[in-house]
Amino acid sequence: MKLEIVDLHASVGGKKILNGVSLVINSGEFHVIMGPNGSGKTTLAKAIMGSPEVEVTEGRILVDGVLINDLSPDKRANLGLFLQFQNPVEIGGVGYVNFLRSVAEKRIGGTVSIKELMNEIKDYTNKLHIDQGIVGRSLNEGFSGGEKKKSEILQMAVLKPKIAILDEPDSGLDVDAVRVVANNISEISEKSGMGILIITHYNRILSYMKPQFAHVLYNGKIVYDGAADAVDEIEKNGYEKFIG
Template identity: 50%
Template structure:
């Protein structure tokens, strides 16, 4: 069984005010097939954790470790992390002018697998995934995210998730900007990926509405770069009712 382990992770970032510590000792273990939701107020470090796992150069790991099946993720380049089985769905997916969705997906799949997928099966898989995500087939020949609506960009992220088949995925506020219909379609795609591959999932969100469709096994509350509390799905319901005020004491925000 695959496992992603984060141990005592401390991360800083360079800002206009100098070096600022964001993560202050994060411990988290995600096993294959588990769904972990991370919730918390703005600025608590949720996206920093996501981008640190993915290898964004902006974030400096001061101490701690990230292990994927015992291998040191922090020594890997971004592409090595992808080949090892890590995937990040970004909160704000970028446009890639001049690169079609079809070419992007096939190039990414080839890079991860080490060989190009058989063309007929690949075309069939792409078409089936696009249809399931209610994406018009014309999107295959459009440039990546160029002129896409917010919901279309998020569906394109989940299309990549379904086709690239990572071991672990980090979804950074994938629900932001989605209407109810798009949220259901995106959630269905995530659930299919989990059912088909045993995907382990780290789901970052502010709201419980996506958790009605993607049921978490564990919920973690992030405050000031740490996990302040954790529990089962019922914790998300409590946060919906009470908010984060009880965590925002001077000792937690200082």
């Protein structure tokens, strides 16, 4: 799958946040987006997923050459796009397993065997060091910050999107959890050939993963597009070189 963002302009609450962002991500590729707080990273992720909070005022979002600007978020998910939220919401009354099953069935357009799903959930709760007990709960309800983040990686493993956007999957995690999450993201993406766009502030998670491309977003514009060694430059000297 090819995701193309062409000269995207977008506003949140009437405030212009994205000022002409262009980006191409293919399945199988691993991209990282960095950028100072408030530069528009989360807004970009939400715009790609079709969040109603973000108003796209100009530009195009294309999947395999087809314009998806007007598609609803769930239709975008059915195409194979996935967004891990920076701050996952709690959804009371929606059982974890039922939620995953219904989303997975929409995604593949067929039936998902409950037994296979349970096996997969068990496998990834082990790999991600998540308490099995979450399976009996409502989605994200009462989950700790770390459990919410890990739970979204579990969802990604089950749903097998073609391109996943992960908004700060490392925020709020302790050092062991960062390693576990990073290793699982790498394993899941390699196994399924998915494309990854990871938004992060920190080098640590990237020391367990090997991004191929880096992008720096500043004031709603891409100010760097290139090799991933920019990440080391940012770690050492901050954003000065890119935004100065």
